[in-house]
Amino acid sequence: MLIPGLITQRLRSDDGTEIYAEALGNPSLPSILFQDRTLLSHAYLVRYDLRGHGWSGKPLDDEGNESIRYAQDFMAVAAAFNLNKPYLFGWSFGATIATDLCQHINPAPLSGIIYAAPLPYIGLFMKNLGKPEIAPVREALMAPDVATVMDSKIKFVRSTFLDPDVVDYPTVAAWVGAGTYISGEGIRRAITRPQDPAGLFAAGKAGLPLLVLVPEEEGRIRHLCVGNGRSLYAW
Template identity: 30%
Template sequence: MSIQGRFLASADGTKIWAEATGDLAKPALVMIHGLACTAFAFDRQFLDTDLTKNLYLVRYEMRGHGRSDMPDDVADYSSLRQAQDFDAVCKGFGLTKPFVLGWSLGGCIPVDIAAHLGTDYIAGVIYCGGPLLSLRLSGKATPPAWAPTMQRVLSTDPNIAARSAVVFVDSCVANPSVDLPWPIKLQWMGGYASQPPHIRNCCRTRGQDDSQFLAEAVKRWPALLIQGSEDSHCLSDVVIQQARDIFANVETHLIRGVGHAPHFERPTQTNSLILKFIRGICASQPAGSASVSNGKEQATSKL
């Protein structure tokens, strides 16, 4: 299955790198990585034949990450800009009402979608690994023991920032000596190091209004949450309860022995859950509806 990568211009001219693979006639799934990471985090989904035969997979690198542009002003990382980037990706690949998968920080992008694109823009949400259901809600699910590491990650001291790369990457899995082969660890560290500390702060400390998300989106979007029991970034029981409390239709799975990255640590199990969830939602929709297949019509946004 071929993989098509390209740069797409967002509304403010910022270039967003994205790529796609799979069957365009099948339901689309847009995957969004976490803080200081890149789209390479989803290699074990992009190379999964079951997913590529049954879905149209799209992954992009958020502004300030990887190959995408890295504007310097915190205003350039606003909720509106995040939604516009998502809109540019969907229009660039001709997606109609895709599903969204968010890992860690990527989990809060649906909040921006709800606020600026509307709740009809996507078909459902998949949260995978310590998701920030919103920037505001994430504070309640953060372990106190994670605070010192996060302080180093967000430090603008170049020496502290550089030395935090290994600690941060290792923290993404439960057993780094086993689950992170050196080539992959080096790749992830490269993604971390390519992001200036100032940009990391812009991405993490930007503003976000989750009122539309909580008032309407959680009642309409079906949700799947896949969480590792050994996630050092997130209190698993808290984020699972948050999802159960706010979503009208949510399915949750706690995978034992897994850390912050279920899609990487247990790809076979995670991919199976993803595909089963999307198939179930699509089966409940009328034939030919936007969430079942991707047509030529572009998704309509409020922008």
């Protein structure tokens, strides 16, 4: 469906990987790298498909999945849409990009970070996150055969809802369908790539604003939200 006013670009990151990005709204408003049309009266919204996902390129080698590549992708999108220190809105795995930026660019080129049910960074602590039933699904998502990966994607999508049986079929089908754009090997590369959260913690201590949005059912993530006096936490 064509969205009036939507601007799309296919960019090239520093290593040549193609990055698909979209923008909507008034460029003179504060910019947020995210898309939610209910915010259009307050912000200029830009979203992009992370490398390995959606319509962006999908490198499967070690170099193509280094942390700095993800930071370069963000900067390429910011430059293409003339964004000056935008707010980064990161949901789930998308939240990890803040760590990439803070690790490789100092000071971080952000006005603030908005986390929604986030995975702040990749590491061994991931085993302690999420519902108990996620662990076996996570392993199956990286399986070499397509049938196992697809079955696991359905289970994973259902696990993201508090009560999946009351969610309408088109919504579930859309979420599962979006997941078909990344292979099992692509998932493995994404969730095992190296990251160092030291820069993220340092940025928080230096005053980078942080807003964390999590439902009460996920209150156990609160101990991961390390910030400073300017950080905000919302439930």
